[in-house]
Amino acid sequence: MDLKNILVKAGSAVLSSVIPGGGLIVELINSFLPGDKKLPKDATGEQAISSIQTLSPDKQFELFSKELDVEIEGIQSFTAVQQALAQADSSGSSTRPAIALMMAKVTCFVIMIFSTILSVAIILDKVAMIQNVQNLWPLALTIIGTPTMLLRQYFGKRTEEKKARYELAGGNHKPGFLENIVGLIKK
Numbered sequence: 001m002d003l004k005n006i007l008v009k010a011g012s013a014v015l016s017s018v019i020p021g022g023g024l025i026v027e028l029i030n031s032f033l034p035g036d037k038k039l040p041k042d043a044t045g046e047q048a049i050s051s052i053q054t055l056s057p058d059k060q061f062e063l064f065s066k067e068l069d070v071e072i073e074g075i076q077s078f079t080a081v082q083q084a085l086a087q088a089d090s091s092g093s094s095t096r097p098a099i100a101l102m103m104a105k106v107t108c109f110v111i112m113i114f115s116t117i118l119s120v121a122i123i124l125d126k127v128a129m130i131q132n133v134q135n136l137w138p139l140a141l142t143i144i145g146t147p148t149m150l151l152r153q154y155f156g157k158r159t160e161e162k163k164a165r166y167e168l169a170g171g172n173h174k175p176g177f178l179e180n181i182v183g184l185i186k187k
Contacts, residue, residue, distance in 0.1 A: 007045040014042050100154045103147035110144045
């Protein structure tokens, strides 16, 4: 990807935070700029473009024609994050999914049984049987309540764990309430 496209895509965002290897781009541009016009480390794409426009046309051409390995750097950092997530998932991640699968099977089985009984009663026009099934809803709710609760808890925790893993892998970890208290005590 050429430098001009990278800077245009970055726009008003800080290069070093938006683009992997953004600091290297700023250093590259600064190598072409005179000392008084060098970009700060937190330069945006727009600042970089306006600084480059102060250069002579031949220097601009030379700078914009440089191919950067930013795309390769981005792919490598994405791969590293994915490997970290895969390693985190690999340890001890078979028990809870197995339990969740069993609970899903129990829930489906009970729903199928009650649906079958109700369907047969409707087809055979057994009003008394329909009323019996209707009166059994507390039993059905009790039977599927625990597996359903476990499934909801599993998927809720799974979502929280994935968010925490993504934050840690991306370096965006925000300390929680207890971590803040521990940090204050350590100070």
